[in-house]
Amino acid sequence: MKRSVSDVLCSKMASSFYGVLFAVSLCAPIYCVAPANAPSRYTQPSSTKSIPASQVYSLNTDFAFHLYHRLILETPSQNVFFSPMSVSTSLAMLSLGAHSVTKTQILQGLGFNLTHTPESAIHQGFQRLVHSLTVPSKNLTLKMGSALFVKKELQLQANFLHNVKRLYEAEVFSTDFSNPSIAQARINSHVEKKTQGKVVDIIQGLDLLTAMVLVNHIFFKAKWEKPFYPEYTRKSFPFLVGNQATVHVPMMHQKEQFAFGVDAELNCFVLQMDYRGDAVAFFVLPGKGKMRQLEQTLSARTLRKWSRSLQKRWIEVFIPKFSISASYSLEAILPKMGIQNAFDKNADFSGITKRDSLQVSKATHKAVLDVSEEGTEATAATATKFIVRSKDGPSYFTVSFNRTFLMMITNKAIDSIFFLGKVENPTKP
Known part of the structure; x- marks a missing residue:
């Protein structure tokens, strides 16, 4: 039958602040060395414990729908496509360098109750998540990675540098931001290469106040x-x-x-x-x-x-059979989800560097999706x-x-x- x-079914920032540009990129074509002795506040998680990881996965799903609701309000009657995992991983990594209200807003914005879930457990959960995505598979390609492009004059806190490498497997590149166009080209080239040419020009309009760019990228391709x-x-x-x-x-x-x-x-x-x-x-x-x-x-x-x-x-x-893409300025959306201080003069990223004041000047997310017959x-x-x-x-x-x-x-x-x-x-x- x-x-x-x-x-x-019938801005311009105050001169005392440097900008951190936080960018997340992904591509989903579906034709379907950390210092050895650096201090760390986060202990290596036991392989037998899975509660922090499972909690991260579940809250990531709720965060996905929370962010989705904001995006459809910002872009009514338009295609929507994004990677909640990419955004949440970037925010969690950024929280490593945040203190006080800035840190609390980021982690609560991701859905965590800090009374019930220690911060160390949150990062252990994300560590397992990041590691699980680096296991090679012959049947599909799924690669997620993070990179920090840091102003060469900026002295990062050893603890922050150690943890972003160990917990989030991030790459760190010393970058000359005195020539914004050259720095921009270098970052865009890195993202384009990591996404096999699908995500291009994610960074635009760098200025002389830029001190750090955080990029997270996901590349996914699979066959039906x-x-x-x-x-x-x-x-x-x-x-x-x-x-x-x-x-x-x-x-x-x-x-x-x-x-x-x-x-x-x-x-x-x-x-x-x-x-x-x-x-x-x-x-x-x-x-x-x-x-x-x-x-x-x-x-x-x-x-x-x-x-x-x-x-x-x-x-x-x-x-x-279709191909769609979407770009979002998250600095206008995340504050509406409770993550406010990171983007204004109240930002406290003293866990990244104590010498200079940092705030997030721009958070860009760009996504591409191709769906076709075979793979x-x-x-x-x-x-x-x-x-x-x-x-x-x-x-x-x-x-x-x-x-x-x-x-x-x-x-x-x-x-x-x-x-x-x-x-x-x-x-x-």
Whole structure:
């Protein structure tokens, strides 16, 4: 029996302050030496303890949806795509050098209750997170890294330098900021290389007050466990943008067994598509006019409910082939999430350097996402072919992602969101 979706769901800073430019970049093409004796306040975590790590993963998911809600307010009716993991890791690393209210605001903004969770446990959790993303895999490429570009005259606190290297595996580069354009080119070249050419020109408009640039980058590419067969991609398929406008997009198509569910309470379809390896994509399609209702309920609890309740069944699925990107000025958004002092003259980053006053002048996040039929290479051969089921074969749902939908990329092993987005218009890069 064939059922359709409609069948089921009808500044200029004060001269006494130097700027810290905090930039996070990521790329997700889905064609689908620390001083030996430096002091440290954070002890090496025991391999048998996983509570700090699991708490970081869960709070990272709630932070993801909290930040998502801010982004959709700032950019209504636009595509949204970002890496909450990249942003939260950068903020946690920045907190290593923060003191007093500045530190408290950053960690509480990430969702931590400092009464119940010691700061050392937070950084141990992030340490495990960062380490888990550096384990090589033949099935997918997932690389996250951090880099500090530091004004060569700036003397960093040994404790801060040691901890960002040991806990966050960050690279540190002495940089001449007296020529902002050369410094900018060096940083952008580093990010472009780390993201295999996908994220370019993330840093713009450096000035002579810049003292440090913190960059976090994520590069992800993976192949679908059950790829789409390119010959069955429809070249022009209507996609509803907003309430009335229609654009035409290439629409991928296949019939297969996927984990799938109908959330009657939230009035949405949830489709899980696995990548080779531990990565998983969730596509969430709300009923018409129900996106805002769905967005208001997004939480770590909601995602856990979906993960546990989806069941494998035959699905005929239509998903757009698309490429989108997004850039955000987080210095305008994070203060609205309680992280205020870091961006004004009240900033206390004396844990980074005592000689100079620092504040974050700009926080930039840039994201790129490509979704296509097979995997990392669009022309790659695949052993899995599209098979047209006979009419007397198994019954199946038909799910067409032909209007605004959500997409999340998570990891089975660490249960945390790598990427989160909303596709409003797949024709807008």
